[in-house]
Amino acid sequence: AEYMGTLGYDVPVPITTEFFISEFLALCVVSKYKKKLSDCGQLEVYMDYTEEILDDDDTQIFEVADVNKAVVQFQDEDGKSIGNPLDLPTSVQPDQMQLICNALLNTDTERNDDVEDLSFAFYTHDVEIVKSLQHVIDKLSLQTESVLNITCQPQAIFRVKPVTRCTSTLDGHTEAVLTVSFSPDGSHLASGSGDFSVRFWDLNTELPQFTCTNHNNWVLYIAWSPDGTKLASGCKSGVVSVWDPESGKILGKSLIGHKQWITTLSWQPLHCSKTGLSERLASSSKDGTVRIWDVVMQRLIFVLTGHTHSVTCVRWGGSGLIYTASQDRTVKVWRDNDGALCRTLKGHAHWVNSLALSTDYVLRTGAYDPSQQTHRKSKSNTSTEIISKAQTRYMSAKGDGERLVSGSDDYDDIMDSGD
Secondary structure: OHHHHHHOOOOOOOOOHHHHHHHHHHHHHHHOOOOOHHHOOEEEEOOOOOOOOOOOOOOEEEEOOOOOEEEEEEEOOOOOEOOOOEEEEOOOOHHHHHHHHHHHHHHHHOOOOOOOOOEEEEEEOOEEOOOOHHHHHHHHOOOOOOOEEEEEEEEOOOOOOOOOOOOOOOOOOOOOEEEEEEOOOOOOEEEEEOOOOEEEEEOOOOEEEEEEOOOOOOEEEEEEOOOOOOEEEEEOOOOEEEEOOOOOOEOOOOEOOOOOOEEEEEEOOHHHOOOOOOOEEEEEEOOOOEEEEEOOOOEEEEEEOOOOOOEEEEEEOOOOEEEEEEOOOEEEEEEOOOOOEEEEEEOOOOOEEEEEEOOHHHHHHOOOEHHHOEOOOOOOOOHHHHHHHHHHHHHHHHOOOOEEEEEEOOOOEEEEEOO
16 A cells, blocks of 8 residues: 555556556556565455545455466567566566566666657567466466566557648639549549639649630539549539540530539540540539530530429439439439430439439549559550449459449438439
């Protein structure tokens, strides 16, 4: 009791005898307290409560039960002994051995108190001590009459530091940035702004690479083609432009037809293309329509009409279907080859604001596979090879079926089987 009071050790409540014995032994090592626990008939522990302080007479008495013990010699990876052999209960656990081992190292090397304790993994007879020393002794049928050598293997300490500051700023836009997007291979970055411009950024210098100024109103949405060779942008005037990211120049003329602003853009999946190139684009608008464009021929293919209010989102699926969501509280499914309406999904009680497909990522990235480090299109790849790679990635992500989720102002998400 005198020893514990001097040390000012906080004992958790409730406390078990086994826990107290192991912790007490660890403290004995720290202070080089040589009195053996077996010589004590009973130990008095003055409990330190945060809400009330007990009188000196209010003590808890713990009878010391017979415990299995073993003589343990800690050693480093080279077999050099750390301190002297210790008589420890076999119920000692790795976290308690951490305290003992660090205490021995502090004593041997006279390290500064400000130095953080090391983290160790403990091994005996090439078996890691995960639960307790007794568990390993039982597992290996070890004899405790002889000294058990325990190897202390230092572990790397990984610390995750929170982001507390901005690492860099991409300056250039003169109005609010409304939309940003990385290219499928992650090598390019584009942004659209209220200053009527689309900017391509050099990710190495963090400076604008190209500034595209064909729009005459806010740029509300941008979308990279799955092959990474084109960027489409839509503005508040209802105009869609397609850009070359390698030159920053517009490809052909603007696609004009919507009567109100563009809400979303979606490219045809690469594996659905006959040429292995991104050629078709879907644009949705506040005017309640979705237009399908041929961006190579610069012409309108067909218009999807049927929604009675603004179309808030469009997604081009990988199984020949186009999905649209609207403020008329419905989701419609269309065939992408002729624009025929397949079905109307009802269930939301308010505007449907967003759509997501379970295959969105592979549809957006096409033949680029980060896991195989095929981030950039190889010139040796033929259109057949590109389509095959995109198809393989899509089928792997599709699994049992392409799933569609819709989000609404009614606070609900509804999931449907897309195909």
